[in-house]
Amino acid sequence: MTLSPATDAFAEGLHAVLPNAAFREMEPRFLEEPRGRWRGTGGLLLAPGSTGEVAAIVQACAAACVPILPYGGGTGLVGGQVSDALDAPVILSLDRMNRVRSVDPAENAMTVEAGVILQTVQEAAEAVDRLFPLSIASQGSARIGGILATNAGGVNVLRYGNARDLCLGLEAVMPDGSVLHGLSPLRKNNTGYDLRHLLIGAEGTLGIITAATLKLLPRPARTGAAMMVLRDAAAALELLNLARDRIGEGVSAFELIGGMGLTFLAETMPEVRLPIGQPDWSVLIDLGLGDDGDPEEALMGLFEAAAEAELVTDGVIAQSEAQRADFWTVRESIPAANRRIGAIASHDISLPLSALPRFIDEGRAALAELGAFRINCFGHVGDGNLHYNVFPPPGDSRAAHADRAAEITRTIHDLVHAHGGSVSAEHGIGRFKVGDLERYGDPTKLAAMRAIKAALDPAGIFNPGAVLRL
Amino acid sequence: MTLSPATDAFAEGLHAVLPNAAFREMEPRFLEEPRGRWRGTGGLLLAPGSTGEVAAIVQACAAACVPILPYGGGTGLVGGQVSDALDAPVILSLDRMNRVRSVDPAENAMTVEAGVILQTVQEAAEAVDRLFPLSIASQGSARIGGILATNAGGVNVLRYGNARDLCLGLEAVMPDGSVLHGLSPLRKNNTGYDLRHLLIGAEGTLGIITAATLKLLPRPARTGAAMMVLRDAAAALELLNLARDRIGEGVSAFELIGGMGLTFLAETMPEVRLPIGQPDWSVLIDLGLGDDGDPEEALMGLFEAAAEAELVTDGVIAQSEAQRADFWTVRESIPAANRRIGAIASHDISLPLSALPRFIDEGRAALAELGAFRINCFGHVGDGNLHYNVFPPPGDSRAAHADRAAEITRTIHDLVHAHGGSVSAEHGIGRFKVGDLERYGDPTKLAAMRAIKAALDPAGIFNPGAVLRL
Known part of the structure; x- marks a missing residue:
């Protein structure tokens, strides 16, 4: 199906169903991503204040085939939040949906809206003598909706799991504008397909997360x-x-x-x-x-x-x-x-633990054949997750070697794949790694993903071009 | 699409792609389920010895629109393994796929085929000084494929999670006969939709699990x-x-x-x-x-x-x-x-922890209005999961009150639902609770489930009538 731009007439129509507060002047930050690899070209910035307003926007977009880019804290590192390939999409910021709806220490659960910042969640947990253990570098600005959409990881995964392991229930707006009511503190609930786990990690391509029930732990x-x-x-x-x-x-x-x-x-x-x-x-x-x-x-x-x-x-x-x-x-x-220092190429990879030492040796050897690059290898080794960044030789600038980035990444990713590893451990696919997913992903998995995307979002309006090619 | 029976001609055709060992005489146990609520009417019993043989069977069934009932240990309590509504389905027993493919204590992972019995997994873990913590009453006969398909729970969920939380990767045959290659010990792998979590708990309606990589823990x-x-x-x-x-x-x-x-x-x-x-x-x-x-x-x-x-x-x-x-x-x-003693009605329910005491009081009061029934309420209270079984008054037989079962269950399930609980905490939907899912399930969730089922299994050959109505 052909996607349509959010025209002035489209925006005008939304005024009938949305309060003025939901309309925003575009700001540059909504068209940028932290790695500076590409820029959005504009669009209609909307900031709904409630789940009902999100649903109203999605219904309007579904009717008019207008694409929607969901936007959380903007901290994602794989370009999931910005597209340069869409003509005037709706950019849907969740930042006004920032209420902590409930905190229940006896239940070890809290329910927050998608726009709540991770650090706020951590502090709300601490205020009732509980721990919300997810901890990532961008926790002062990353928002829960984006954290769940990308299944963020961080330093405490070894003990407490990824974002998906800390989410008990979800509320989300589906591509037809219907609301999935799945908020729940239940620990056991075997009633049909687990849509929560399907939406978590789907990077906004199957549903827009509007709220979540999170698991709290003893401090x-x-x-x-x-x-x-x-x-x-x-x-x-x-x-x-x-x-x-x-x-x-x-x-x-x-x-x-x-x-x-x-x-x-x-x-x-x-x-x-x-x-x-x-x-x-x-x-x-x-x-x-x-x-x-x-x-x-x-x-x-x-x-x-x-x-x-x-x-x-x-x-x-x-x-x-x-x-x-x-x-x-x-x-x-x-x-x-x-x-x-300025990396030429950065890699968020994971490996079977037993393959890590060999990978480190082989990666160094393979890069040495390409040039005198410096390697900074660090990260969450307890999870097999390395951040493997490649830098120019001392004295050289990153720009002088920019043309080698693709070759370096291919070398490292091929090696990771050969060892049974993952080319995206915790950052996701976004737009940067769509080609990697196609190259390294299981064809049966890709076919199933495309079938699910087509079934749930037949018009392709949710975050088009992220995870799956436009 | 109309389903077709597994005719003699169909079975004959399979001889070209399957060894003789995969063909079995039907035994009564494959047509029964533990609660004795209904019986299968027959079918073609096949026991493939490898993932390739499962794929060959599924391809043949897909081509001829023959339904497949996957069969693990047969211990499920909701009729997911038996259908009385299908004309000569293929009954696909995984019991010959019973190899422990690898056990790796340093990686804290093991890979087993779907037909391996849970107790064998526990023992294989213990042999390398590790723990596989899933523990359920039927662990001497339940098989890993069924355990994952139903997302089994048990007594250690409080600490270690449900079956899904203990599975790192899956191999499965999809409804078109293609093989999903997702075996992996990786702890972090954010590369696209999480099909593992979609297949786990889908009760064999979206894919047939043939092997799994399981998480091991310190003993x-x-x-x-x-x-x-x-x-x-x-x-x-x-x-x-x-x-x-x-x-x-x-x-x-x-x-x-x-x-x-x-x-x-x-x-x-x-x-x-x-x-x-x-x-x-x-x-x-x-x-x-x-x-x-x-x-x-x-x-x-x-x-x-x-x-x-x-x-x-x-x-x-x-x-x-x-x-x-x-x-x-x-x-x-x-x-x-x-x-x-003989229960009139059994319920596998979960509730928010904070609602449990009130539910117990209100349940007792509501049942007292229906009669002098006895209640045995026990279970995994740390997870909010109760087994709530209702028995006839002392001296009475279960049969004398059998006509009250539906009313009792409706009363309890309505109350559970009113408290934000689940009418299937750990046993799943199977065929017994399809009506409950329709009654209590979120309509948006049900619509998404039906869309996913239609997308992945358009002919509806995988476990028809389980989870979703035929």
Whole structure:
């Protein structure tokens, strides 16, 4: 079906069903994405204040075949929020749907609208002595609707799962404008196909999430952290298994830090203190234990056992919450340092844990054949998820090597795929990785995805060009 | 589209693509289901030995519009495995696909074929010092394919989640005979729609699961259990929250036991010892802690705090693994005792935790208006999941009240729905609850389900009449 632009006449018609507050002047940020790889060309910016208003907009768009780009916090890294291929789409910002509808600590659940910012959710949970564990770098601006639409991950997936694992129920507007009423704190509900899990991760192509019931967890009574210097990258996995054997679910995060990231930090952000210098490979381990637990003791015991097994050569255990925060500052500053250096190509990949060491070696060798590139490999190694970023040789600019980006990415993604890994671990497909999905995805899966898209959104008005090719 | 029977000519044609071992004489068990509510009328029994053979069967059925009933362990309680409305369907038993393809403790994953029995999975995990935590009464005969197709629950959902939460990847044959290759141990993989979660819980109506990669977990180093006598049903939730605040994720199971269940046990299975007599309401709490934990101490501390808060009036803590097993024998014998008494109507329901006490009171009152029925209410209260079974007055037979079953179920299900609960917490829809899904399900959800079914299985050959009406 042919898509139509949101004309002045179309906008005029919407005034009959929407309050003035839902109409907004276009702002540049709605036409941009953080990687700056492309820009939207304009469109009709709408900011509904309620689920009913979202439904009214979708009904109007469905009737007129006007495409809709749902817009959350705008922090997505794969271009799911911006299209340069659509003529005057509706850009549907959820930022006015920002109510926390309920917080119920006894139920361990809260219900929030799609426009609520992640940090607000975390704080609302903390206010009732509960934990909402999802934690990502952009939590100060990412909104729950987008977080669920992209199934965000972050640093606590190892213990608590991805965004989908923290969502109990969804409210969404479907492409025909009907409302899916699926908000619920139920832990068990086997009544038909799980549309919640279908919409989560569908990046706004099958439904527009308007609200969600989220799972709350007990706040760990006692927390702790350590940085340990690894014998080599392969030791990370042995250390992880040792930690989980000794400490069980108490391991909240297990982050690999490559030496290049620390070099970049020292170069671009000298104010960040490096507690263990600049070793080739280190990990940041974060624990959350119950009242009876002693994180310092647990980390000391782990370190001693790991040193005995020759997995680690040095380490430092946080002696205070402030020092724990310092450790996390190191980890969380690495992406900013990367940006200051300027990557030629960035990769959000995951691998079977057993394949990680070999992948790291083979990736280095394969890139060495392409040139003297620098690699910063870091990330959520406990989940097999690496951020694998490739930089120009020292002294060179990113721009000087921009023409090599596609070749580098192909090399890395081919290698990931050969090892049974994923070319999008936590960022999603968006528009940047549609070709990757076609290249590496299972053909049966792609056929089923296209059939589902056509069945639920026959006119193709929801986020056209994201996940599946226009 | 009109479905066709599996004629002799159809079976003859299959001999060209299947080995003789895939053809079986029909046995009565493939035409029965545990509740005895209806019987299949026959059909062509096939037992493929490989994914390729499943695909060959499905391709032949798709070409001839022959319906397929996938058959796992046959333990489902909602008639998902048997149809009396189909003329000579293919009954596809997965029992020959019973290979454990790989077990990888370092990866915390194992890959098994659909016909592997749950207990075999548990034992294979234990053999490498890992835990596969799913635990249900029928684990000695239920097979992984059926367990995933129905998203089974059981006693450890509180800590470890439902079957879907323990599955990392799937291999399945789609209704056109193509194979979905989704086996993977990856923890993070955001590459398109999550077909795994769509097939899990779809009860064989969208795809036939042929193999799965399952998540393994650390085996708790130290386990313990207690039975505690509750002040009343409402105290169960306060005790649960107290337990989770004190012990965190260490609480593996939290099972409510109603007094009627213990009365039935004493009456029908006097050999089962009742450690705390026959109180109105009690709970069985099971812990799994790390090396540093002390389950007995944790349970004693919990009991003291709960007694202080007047939540519990008595309790006993297992002093040995044998005593812990005895506690579980009480809990696990209740369904058998129920069967010996003979329920008029059984309900597998879930409720928001906060609604549970009110539901229990209101359910009792509503049933009292219908007659002097006895209620046995027990189950996985930590998940809000109750098995709520209704029995004839003492001395009466189930048959004498069989005509009241529909009225009783309607009363209970209406009440569950009014409290925001689910009329199928863990058993699924099958054929028994298709009407309930239509009555209580969200219309938008039902429309989306029908659209997805039509898109993926346009001829309607996969388990016709299950989940969605024929």
